[in-house]
Amino acid sequence: MTFVRVYITGMGLISPVAQGVSETRISLKTGKKGFRPISLFPVSQENPPPVGEISGSFEPVGIPRTHQLALVAAREAMADSGDVPDAVVMGVTTGGLATTEKLLKRGDKSPELYKYHATGSVAEYLAREFKCPGTVITVSTACSSGGAAINVALEMLRAGKAKKVLVGGADCLCRLTYYGFNSLQLLDPLGARPFDMKRRGMTVAEGAAMLVLEGHEEFPDNAIAEILGAGLSCDAHHPASPDPEGTGALDAMRAAIKNAGISKSDIDYINLHGTGTIDNDFSEARALNRLFPDNKPLLSSVKGAFGHSLAAAGAIEAVLSAMCISDNLVPGTIGCDIPDPELHLNPVRKPIEADIQTVLSNSFGFGGNNASLVIGRPGNERAQLSSKGPSPLFVAGSACITGAGDTDKTFTRILKGLSCKGTLTEKELSQDLPGRTVRRLKRLPRMALSLAIASHNNSGPSDMPSSIFLGTGWGSLSETYDFLTRLYETEEQFASPTDFIGSVHNAPAAQVAMWFKSTGPNITTTGGDYSFEQALMAASLLEKDPDETILVVGADQAHETLSGLLDRSVLIDNGLSDGGGALCLKRSKTPSGLRVSPSFFENADNNPSVIPSLIKNLGGPERINDKYGLVLSGIPGAYGERGNRQLDQFLSGSGFKAPVIDYRKFTGQFASASAVAAVLAIRLAQGGEIPKEFCGKESIDLHGKGVLIIGLGNFVTAVEVLR
Amino acid sequence: MLQQKSMGKLIDELRVKIIDTLNLEDVMPDDMGEDDQLVGGKLGLDSIDVLELVIMIEKDYSIKIDNRELGAKVFANLGALAGYIQENSPEASH
DSSP, X not given: OOOOXXXXXXXXXXXXXXXXXXXXXXXXXXXXOOOBOOOSSOOOOSSOOOBBOOOSOOSSTTSOHHHHHHHHHHHHHXXXXXXXXXXXXXXXXXXXXXXXXXXXXXXXXXXXXXXTOSTHHXXXXXXXXXXXXXXXXXXXXXXXXXXXXXXXXXXXXXXXXXXXXXXEEEEOOOHHHHHHHHHTTOBOTXXXXXXXXXXXXXXXXXXXXXXXXXXXXXXXXXXXXXXXXXXXXXXXXXXXXXXXXXXXXXXXXXXXXXXXXXXXXXXXXXXXXXXXXXXXXXHHXXXXXXXXXXXOOEEEOSHHXXXXXXXXXXXXXXXXXXXXXXXXXXOOOTTOXXXXXXXXXXXXXXXXXXXXXXEEXXXXXXXXXXXXXXXXXXXXXXXXXXXXXXXXXXXXXXXEEBTTBSHHHHHHHHTTTOOOOSOOOHHHHTTTXXXXXXXXXXXXXXXXXXXXXXHHHHTSSOOOOSEEEEEOSSOOHHHHHHHHHHHHHTTTXXXXXXXXXXXXXXXXXXXXXXXXXOOSOXXXXXXXXXXXXXXXXXXXXXXXXXXXXXXXXXEEOOOTTHHHHHOGGGGGSSSOOOEEEEEEEEEOSSOOSXXXXXXXEEESXXXXXXXXXXXXXXXXXXXXXXXXXXXXXXXXXXXXXXHHXXXXXXXXXXXXXXXXXXXXXXXXXOTTHHHHHHHHHHHHHHHTEEOHHHHSSSOEEOTTOXXXXXXXXXXXXXXXXXX | OHHHHHHHHHHHXXXXXHHHHTTOTTOOGGGSOTTSBXXXXXXXXXXHHHHHHHHHHHHHHOOXXXXXXXXXXXXXXXXXXXXXXXXXXXXXXX
């Protein structure tokens, strides 16, 4: 049995404090603070709170700032790394939004200008720059994104899905986050003072950090530190406020310690999330006092110096944690002069030297999304972890929504060969949901919640889901648009806290978790047209329990103004479409019914042999013809030519004889249409027959064969639905 | 007497504004008693709703409530909110 250990072999970062590992080391030792008044955009307040803004402008021109910062960090991380990475995983919450904000303010309506809007575009950009031919995943779980991304990368490496992953987090300052946190009264007018008696809030910041992670059985010479383990949890408590008991934070820390195969007494230092808000610091302190009732390890928060760079924070702090180990250094909690006596914590206030072998690093975010990492000195002896990997996923229930309506209405039309394009009204989307639950929810969270509940209902007497995975190409467009529109209409005077909280990409998954009280991993992936496939992949990697029930949802909303600007695929249809699908899945070691597997995910760029690779990965032509009675192909409108070429190549290379159906002809163009296709595949495989109106010929008996869903275009993906 | 009458009018106005701002579709203005607890009470309001109301009050009555401690006092109940608006309204100070 092999035992793959995961090492950090390269790292880079940029923050308001310093650029690069060397400069950052000096700043940590001197306790340098990176706060100043904002200059990236004009602000309306008389005494605006300081921010963690990075000075200077970056290359290349014409690329959003988040992408530029990520590139700076990635170049440093990859500097001594010869080979290309086989995967890129990013934590991002705002992507190119800072650029979109300027364009919307100016009234620019050319879709070409918005092509770097998506949170997923940062990872795709890095994949292009570093010629990564493999899987590209974007995790968008608000302020825990960076930590959660590293967790996904860790499990990819452990499972042998990659040998070398470029992973990290990036976010630049933008109006949405600045005015959003301001509307929540969460910005400290004097700058963040984590755990201090007089703390008033956080300091919103920007930055990026990237790490090169490699899986090895033998300890490599160039290892800087080892990622020993990671843990995720969800508060399932409130869309924005942490659980005051700190239960979710405690669960994440415990899960990380267990995953690392260490005991809590092995931890020498804890890098706290410690944003400086009254609630976060209270809740985190509560969790720590519960985990360590007696002697606590050394602990500190760097956010009084670095500010809170949202999705970048978890990655930046992973790099700092590795530096703590290599330099035997503990950063000070800058801004904490008199620790709040109510918190019963004694954070390290000034930087000190100490022997640090093992670090626990916390990142917590909106939606109660929590991620903890355990990082250790490389080369230390450790017990071999059981490497059995997560259990396979079997179908318990499924549901979809399209312009035609719910699952039944959709299938009534699709199976007759009729289109399901279009959009439902907001009321129709949430007709079965209580008014109190949805009063603050706009289009996407209503859709996600309805889908999740319907798929769980369809599963019969299934357990409550413990973990939630949700893929969305564009997130909550209504909330983002409404937030910015109101901000601009009132000349930056008024911003809606409700829209801000709703605008984060993981808000819909947080609503689902709150509904089902799902306290396990809660991951939102945002990879454009391949978001649902990314969510399935994350679900296949991140296991809470070997026999748990989970939900995997894919959903996207149409938006009158933004859809056409952001998603060029929608322009080929007359009118907008939206919807999604949800799968209620059960992990099981023993086969039980239909199994869903995300089998393939490669970048079509830098990868001329992507289709032969797909065929090979699916087991070659013989297995493909033997296993699948139907292929559902997804070719996003914007990549029609490329996708059709890829499909032809697949068909000639595999000699596939059974029907191939382009599902977007039925669903219309929206990023997570593949989630509807997954539900369709499941229902057809369950029924065992493909009606003639749907496949265009005589009706076909599947004879126990499965359905293959392939995604084409800039990426090539395969999801198998097999008995 | 005059002040009491305008206070009642203000409270009625606030009832409608709160329902409208917070999308409380199933609540009737009369359901909201003057002394009923606003946050954590039967209306099911939380800290985010309070912040949304902070903006409504600033927009419609030009009164800033920019910290949480003050917010907790002002939004204790309808009566407290109306009282605070009357005391601090820029128009009232003339």
